[in-house]
Amino acid sequence: LTFLPILPGILSLAGSLSVIYVILKDRRKKLKMVYQRLMLGMSVMDVIATGGVTIMNGWAIPVGTEGFSGRDSWTATPQGTSEYYGARGTVTTCNFAGMFLVFVNGSTGTYSLMLSFYYLLVLRYDMGERWIARYVEPAIHVLALLLPFILGASAWHYELLNPMAGWHGWCGLVYDCSKYADGVCDGGEQIRIYTTITYWVWFLGGWALI
Numbered sequence: 001l002t003f004l005p006i007l008p009g010i011l012s013l014a015g016s017l018s019v020i021y022v023i024l025k026d027r028r029k030k031l032k033m034v035y036q037r038l039m040l041g042m043s044v045m046d047v048i049a050t051g052g053v054t055i056m057n058g059w060a061i062p063v064g065t066e067g068f069s070g071r072d073s074w075t076a077t078p079q080g081t082s083e084y085y086g087a088r089g090t091v092t093t094c095n096f097a098g099m100f101l102v103f104v105n106g107s108t109g110t111y112s113l114m115l116s117f118y119y120l121l122v123l124r125y126d127m128g129e130r131w132i133a134r135y136v137e138p139a140i141h142v143l144a145l146l147l148p149f150i151l152g153a154s155a156w157h158y159e160l161l162n163p164m165a166g167w168h169g170w171c172g173l174v175y176d177c178s179k180y181a182d183g184v185c186d187g188g189e190q191i192r193i194y195t196t197i198t199y200w201v202w203f204l205g206g207w208a209l210i
Helices: 006-025 034-056 091-124 129-157 191-209
Strands: 162-164 170-172
Touching (some): 034 091, 034 129, 091 129, 091 162
Antiparallel strands (some): 162 170
């Protein structure tokens, strides 16, 4: 199961690289348009995300992390009976992988969300390209790049990242610490508040706004 993400990861990587190639091939024309710049940003982040997830899958988990196979294996790793396959990392690699996961997922998701917002401005409110480029696009890039990075870095700083050695073999934000045998996440109990703010308020609030 550790290797299952590799094939779809390669396909996603190929698709994103194709988009980047098409845009940069005619960059003098295409990069003048806000839509194309947003597509380029989303595709670049998807390449980084797919490459990172595919390469770091499994090995970033700290050595000795218990493996688990069951109904809730995708959310957390309760105490089990065997070491997770492929675990070669340390707490530091787990934290880095978790920060990376928060950053790239937040960035690609925000770019996708902002593309819908762009269409809303153009089609519903008839906003011009120059106005969007001047007043909206800078904020989009800040939301898509700086904010996810700050969220990932803060999750690392406040030690909120935990191994998630289910089928995906990653480290990240585990919402429900009760899945652990002792009911306590290594990353602390503040995790529930953090994930509520970042995912429910940020992502779902943004979709509801659009």
